[in-house]
Amino acid sequence: MRAMVTARDFDLILQGATGFTGRLAAAELARRAPAGLRWAVAGRDDSRVAELADHLGVSGVVADGLDEAAVDRLAARSRVVLSCAGPFSRYGTPLVEACVRHGTHYGDLTGEMPWIRELIDQHHEACSAAGTTLVPTSGFDCVPTDLAVQAMAASLPEPAPITGFFQVRGGLNGGTLASGMHLYERWTPADFAHPYLLDPQPRASLRAAPPHPGRGFVFPVPALKGWGAPFLMSPVNERVTRRSAALLAEDGQGYGDGFRYDEHLLVGSRLRARMMTGALGVANGLLTRPGGRRLLRFFGPKPGKGPSERSIRDGFARLTLVAGPLEQPAAVRRWNWNGDPSNLITVRCLVQTGLALAAGEARRGGVLTPATALGPRLLERLTGIGAVEEAVTD
Ligand SMILES: NC(=O)c1ccc[n+]([C@@H]2O[C@H](COP(=O)([O-])OP(=O)(O)OC[C@H]3O[C@@H](n4cnc5c(N)ncnc54)[C@H](OP(=O)(O)O)[C@@H]3O)[C@@H](O)[C@H]2O)c1
Numbered sequence: 001m002r003a004m005v006t007a008r009d010f011d012l013i014l015q016g017a018t019g020f021t022g023r024l025a026a027a028e029l030a031r032r033a034p035a036g037l038r039w040a041v042a043g044r045d046d047s048r049v050a051e052l053a054d055h056l057g058v059s060g061v062v063a064d065g066l067d068e069a070a071v072d073r074l075a076a077r078s079r080v081v082l083s084c085a086g087p088f089s090r091y092g093t094p095l096v097e098a099c100v101r102h103g104t105h106y107g108d109l110t111g112e113m114p115w116i117r118e119l120i121d122q123h124h125e126a127c128s129a130a131g132t133t134l135v136p137t138s139g140f141d142c143v144p145t146d147l148a149v150q151a152m153a154a155s156l157p158e159p160a161p162i163t164g165f166f167q168v169r170g171g172l173n174g175g176t177l178a179s180g181m182h183l184y185e186r187w188t189p190a191d192f193a194h195p196y197l198l199d200p201q202p203r204a205s206l207r208a209a210p211p212h213p214g215r216g217f218v219f220p221v222p223a224l225k226g227w228g229a230p231f232l233m234s235p236v237n238e239r240v241t242r243r244s245a246a247l248l249a250e251d252g253q254g255y256g257d258g259f260r261y262d263e264h265l266l267v268g269s270r271l272r273a274r275m276m277t278g279a280l281g282v283a284n285g286l287l288t289r290p291g292g293r294r295l296l297r298f299f300g301p302k303p304g305k306g307p308s309e310r311s312i313r314d315g316f317a318r319l320t321l322v323a324g325p326l327e328q329p330a331a332v333r334r335w336n337w338n339g340d341p342s343n344l345i346t347v348r349c350l351v352q353t354g355l356a357l358a359a360g361e362a363r364r365g366g367v368l369t370p371a372t373a374l375g376p377r378l379l380e381r382l383t384g385i386g387a388v389e390e391a392v393t394d
Contacts, residue, residue, distance in 0.1 A: 010038045010078040011358045013061055015071075015095060016085030017041035018048040020173050020306040021109065021139075025084055025347040030056050032351055032385065037358065042074060043085075065091035072098045082354040083108040086175055087182035088136070089115035096123070096134065103132045105357040109139035109350060111236040112183050113192040116367070120198065124367040131365040135373045138353040139346035141233045142240040143370045144319055144388070147379040148335050149241050149261055150248075150371040152321045159256025160323040160330050165224060165266035166231050170315035170340040171307025177300045184287045192235065198243040205246060209260060218273040221266065223329050224320060227273035228264040230280050237263050244371040266320065307340055315340030320393070334391040348387040356381060 014029060016022040018041075026041050033039055040059040043049040053060030061077070063070035065085050075081060075098035085091045088110035099106040100123050110116065116136050127134055137143075145164060152162055183192075196205035219228045238261055245255045267273050286292030307315075317337040324330030337345045349370075356362070356374050363375060370378055382388050 008077055008079050010040050010059070012037065012039040012080040012082065012354050013042050013074060013078040014039070014354075015042045015063065015065070015074065015081060015083040016091075018043040018045060018052055019084050020175055020304055021343060021347055021350075022084035023052070024312075024343055025082065025350055026052060026056060028347045028351045029354070030058075032355060034355070034359075037355075040078070063095075065095055068094045068098070071095045072101070075099045075102045075104045078104060080105045080107075080354050080357045082106075082138075082350055084350070086110060086112075087179040088112055089186060090182055093118075099134065100127060100130075100132060103130055105133045105135075105362060107135040107138040107350060107353040107357065109346060110136045110179075111139075111141040111233070112179060113197055113236055113239060114183075114187045117192075117197055120367045124200075128364065128366040131362075133357060133362040133365050133373050134367045135353055135357075135370060136367070137236065137240050138350045138370060140317065140341040140349065141236045143349035143353070143378070143382075144317060144335065144337055144345065145233075145237040145263065146241050146244055146369050146371040147376070147382075148319055148321055148333070149255075150244065150375060151379060152323060152331070152333055153245075153255035153259060154376075155333075156323055156331060159258035161258060161260035161262075163322045163326060164234075164237070164261065164263035165221065165226070165228065165320045165322070166233075166263065167266050167318040167320075168316070168341055170317070170342055171311045172301055173306040173342050174301035174303045175306075176342055177296060178303045180287055181293045181296060184293065189288065192239075195239070196242055196246075198239045199246045200243075200250070201246075205242065209257075211260065211262065217277045218270060220270075221322075221326055223322060223326055223332065224266055226266045226268055227270050229267055229273035229276040231263055231265040232280060232283070234263040240369045241371075244369040247366070247368070247372045306343060312340040312343045315344065317341045317345060318391075332393045334393050335388050336391050337388045338386065345387065348382060348385065352378060352381040352385070352387075 017026045042061040044064040046062045049060040063074040089112045196202040199205040241261045248254045320334040322329045
């Protein structure tokens, strides 16, 4: 049952604030928080939380993610909680449960699909009824894709399949690698292979709209003068976008019967596309095997570490959406996101999600996606702070 909380100490608490993305998110919050927003940083280590809180001139809250009583107190004290404490399927469940109990809106950076499915099964109905908005996937996966597809679908005169192409430059965080490894330790690829894994009714969605017949890993994209290759983040981006379409359809605002979404990397040549495919195959091979994970743990970036300041500043993500056949598109739109995807883009997306939730901009309750929780308003916010601009395409 939802506890009655009449007054809360904070509008927003950022959990996991002492980690690599957490610190960046805390700095972004300090920059963007509107006057009067009561916010705090939180984490598991009291001295590091106190140091960060002092540095930013805000309050600090100590809560280990696995200490149920501590995260319960944390969730009860705030109207909104954002979390950077991942792997989320390892540390995040008690916090989500506490947010549901206290009717606290919540956003995080997870891309751990089977965990999101668990949250949907356990909390979507109750949160829909209570008006509590939970938005996992509030980082680079899956805000840019989900909001761009929503904008594109709304601008089409008739429904059409949409294909997304990312060009990216950025680094890898130790926390992201740890989450990827944890995913494969806890689940098998078959557990998240279903193309409609996150839909309200995955089987019914699959029957109604079998995914696009495979184009193969490498294929030409003449309209964009490039080549398509597999993209690491596509599995989660595609499934979240499909969930958005299904939830919006329940309210009569879906993307139409002809809607499909699939996503790829865009590169300049067939050779490069083959190299990217090979690299992704090697990464998958390492992640899925215990011996491979041992190698990654030894040689890869460690939790708490990430790219250099320069690499974070100089990174980018460019997302081009093509509606209709690739040979003869009905429409092409492109969005340029500034900064390293895993860090600058991610914390800007997360922070604007939290500020929008604190400002009462959520469209409904439930275990939602960026498009269904906040929709075009979130894209406006991100455009307003210069995180993204839409490019003119010829
Ligand atoms: N969606 C995206 O695009 C995106 C981008 C970047 C990162 N991520 C995800 O975000 C998460 C964090 O990434 P990161 O690079 O910031 O990793 P990180 O530097 O290793 O940070 C992990 C955070 O979790 C905290 N933590 C660990 N155990 C905890 C516990 N028992 N209770 C409470 N907090 C605990 C850590 O606390 P300490 O500071 O005390 O160690 C730290 O703050 C990862 O899951 C990653 O996959 C997603």
